[in-house]
Amino acid sequence: MGLEEDIKQRKFKSQYQKAGVNLAFTYSFMVNRNMRMLKKFGLTLPQFNILRILRGQHPKFTTVNDLIDRMLDKSSNASRIVEKLRAKKLVERRVSELDRRAVDISITQSGLNLLALIDKVEHEFYFGIDSLTEEEASLLNELLDKGRNMNETE
C-alpha cells in the first residue's frame, strides 16, 4: 500500500516532500515494531542501543562520552539511561581511575545474557527483510545515504 492511503491524505507537491513524510512514517512504523518486541525483554529502545554499544566494547570499559559519540541520536542524556540499566543490574559503573571526572561503564554478565536472548529475534529489527530483495535494500541504503548528503552543510 502506498503512503497516500496509509496516511489518508493529500497529493504531495514533489517526490522530495513525499520522501520527508515517508521517512517519518516508515521510521515510526519500524520503531513501534521494535518497541513492542523489546518490551517483552523489559527494555526500551535507547536502553537496548546502549547495551549493544557496551557489548561491542566488552570487556573494555566505555565512558559516558564514548556512549554519546556512538549513539545514533547523539542525545546528551546517556547518564540517565545508564542509571536505568544499572538499576536493573545490566551494567556497572565506576569512576575512572585515570580521569576522576569520567565514569567507566561495562555490561554485566546478566546484560550479556539478556542480549544473547534478544539476538535470537534480531531479524525483527531489520527493515524490508520479507518484502525487498537484497538488491532493493542495498539501493534503499544508497538513496538514504545520498539523500542526507548535501543537506549536512546547513
Place this chain on the structure above:
Amino acid sequence: MGLEEDIKQRKFKSQYQKAGVNLAFTYSFMVNRNMRMLKKFGLTLPQFNILRILRGQHPKFTTVNDLIDRMLDKSSNASRIVEKLRAKKLVERRVSELDRRAVDISITQSGLNLLALIDKVEHEFYFGIDSLTEEEASLLNELLDKGRNMNETE
C-alpha cells in the same frame, strides 16, 4: 558519506540490517533539522503537525479523534498538544454541540498567519531536495512503501 563512517561502526550483517539502522539515522538527521527550523517559530514538531492538519480542515472543525487518526505517529496525546497550542492562541476549542463528548478544534487566524510564514521555508522539510534527482526520490518512496508492506501483517 556512507552510513558506516557516519556512525563510526561495524560491518552490517545484511542490507536489511543496515536499512533498519539507516532509516533510524536518516530520520534522526531530518528531524533534528526540522526541529531547529521550527524552533525559530516557537513550535515543536508535533505542534506543527497538528496545526497543519487543522489548516487542512479549515474552516471545518476537527475533533481530537480526527487529529489522532491523521497524525503520523498515532499518538493518543493530541489533547495535551492541543492545550499547548491553545495556550499560544493558535487554536480554539469548544465542546461539540452534536456530541457533547467530542471537542471541536479549529485553527485561529493567528495560527493561519504563523503557518503562512513557515510555508515560505517549507522546502526545508523535504528530504533529498539538493542531492537526489526527482527520479531517485521517487524510487526511494517506492522502496520505503514496499519495505513496509509484508511487515504489517505481524
Place this chain on the structure above:
DNA sequence: CACAAAAGAATGTACATACATATAATGTTA
C-alpha cells in the same frame, strides 16, 4: 425505558529528548 457497553477525551505514570545549567576534575597559561 433502563442499564450495560462503547466512544471521546483527559489524566497519571514511566520513560525519553532537547536544552540550559551546575558540579567537579583536569588543562593551560600568565
Place this chain on the structure above:
DNA sequence: TAACATTATATGTATGTACATTCTTTTGTG
C-alpha cells in the same frame, strides 16, 4: 602556582510518547 578555561558528567525544566485508567456522554439491547 593561581586563575581561568575546558572537559566529563549530572541535573532541572519543558516537551513529548506509550500505556493504563478515569470521567462523561452516547449508543445499543433487553
